[in-house]
Amino acid sequence: MNATQPVPGLHRVPEWPRLAAEVTADGTGTLTVNGQRRACAAESVAALRTGMIARAVAIATQLRRPIRLDVTEDGRTHALAVRPEGYVQLVGADGTIPAADGLSIDEGRCRICRRLQPVTSTTCVQCAVDEPLRVEVAPLAEPNTITPPAAAPITRPNPVELRELHELHDVEQTRVTRRSTPARPTLRLAFNTQRSVAAGPRVVIGRNPEAVAGHEPLSIATPGRMLSRTHATIGLDDAGHIVVTDLDSANGIELQSTPPRWLTPGQPTTIPDGSTILLGDVYCTVTLS
Numbered sequence: 001m002n003a004t005q006p007v008p009g010l011h012r013v014p015e016w017p018r019l020a021a022e023v024t025a026d027g028t029g030t031l032t033v034n035g036q037r038r039a040c041a042a043e044s045v046a047a048l049r050t051g052m053i054a055r056a057v058a059i060a061t062q063l064r065r066p067i068r069l070d071v072t073e074d075g076r077t078h079a080l081a082v083r084p085e086g087y088v089q090l091v092g093a094d095g096t097i098p099a100a101d102g103l104s105i106d107e108g109r110c111r112i113c114r115r116l117q118p119v120t121s122t123t124c125v126q127c128a129v130d131e132p133l134r135v136e137v138a139p140l141a142e143p144n145t146i147t148p149p150a151a152a153p154i155t156r157p158n159p160v161e162l163r164e165l166h167e168l169h170d171v172e173q174t175r176v177t178r179r180s181t182p183a184r185p186t187l188r189l190a191f192n193t194q195r196s197v198a199a200g201p202r203v204v205i206g207r208n209p210e211a212v213a214g215h216e217p218l219s220i221a222t223p224g225r226m227l228s229r230t231h232a233t234i235g236l237d238d239a240g241h242i243v244v245t246d247l248d249s250a251n252g253i254e255l256q257s258t259p260p261r262w263l264t265p266g267q268p269t270t271i272p273d274g275s276t277i278l279l280g281d282v283y284c285t286v287t288l289s
Contacts, residue, residue, distance in 0.1 A: 010096040013068050013081045021052045023073040031055060031136060040135040043195045050108035051135030054119040056082035086120040108133045112200055113216050127216040185240050190285040193221040202235035226251045226280030234286060242286055243268045251280040
């Protein structure tokens with residue numbers, strides 16, 4: 001066989017679009033897509049990596065082909081190829097990747113309900129939130145536009161690049177439009193047993209809570225197992241006030257006010273923004289976001 005012929009099964013990864021991710025040991029980092037740089041954060045480095053892969057999968061799916069993702073971590077940079085099917089592979093020195101035979105798809109937990117699901121999920125199968133594995137928290141550069149690759153000539157892109165540029169611009173504008181529309185107030189819950197959680201407007205919390213109509217289940221770590229399986233609901237009423245209801249839990253709910261007071265089981269109680277409640281052995285500070 002002629003040495004210049006391509007090896008069967010190899011696939012060349014285009015240089016555009018090229019995504020760049022920076023990962024730090026505290027679970028924070030940045031993700032850059034064609035010059036647009038966004039801050040990212042997650043409860044762990046593993047969750048951060050998974051969320052970044054999920055973002056790359058969404059773009060690869062839009063373009064219907066593998067895309068390149070350069071990941072920098074601990075001072076080292078790895079060139080990865082992310083396929084629309086969710087597979088991740090190292091890019092060879094010649095810019096190619098082999099067939100995805102035998103590879104598995106990474107999974108992560110929904111940012112709202114913590115349900116485990118693959119990086120290809122666009123909507124949570126349990127709570128129906130969009131982009132369940134999203135780790136991007138804020139733009140670091142504006143405007144939010146897509147630009148052609150820096151290495152591209154000044155002349156017009158070829159037809160394939162031009163079509164892909166338009167498609168990627170469409171999906172980015174869809175993301176921007178959805179996030180810029182007025183949103184309902186949501187909750188941020190800070191716990192003494194785990195990282196804080198950005199939740200929806202209504203949640204039901206416990207060790208492994210059962211679904212309650214209109215409330216997203218949220219499992220909470222409880223070292224002493226004093227938190228009931230389905231302990232309480234926390235939500236916003238029509239006026240935007242925070243309402244807590246003890247669901248007949250074993251150890252009740254104590255509002256950390258002056259003086260502290262116990263909530264009546266089964267009775268919705270309005271609490272001030274920024275209040276802390278004690279649920280068994282778990283302290284939870286509830287704020288609007």
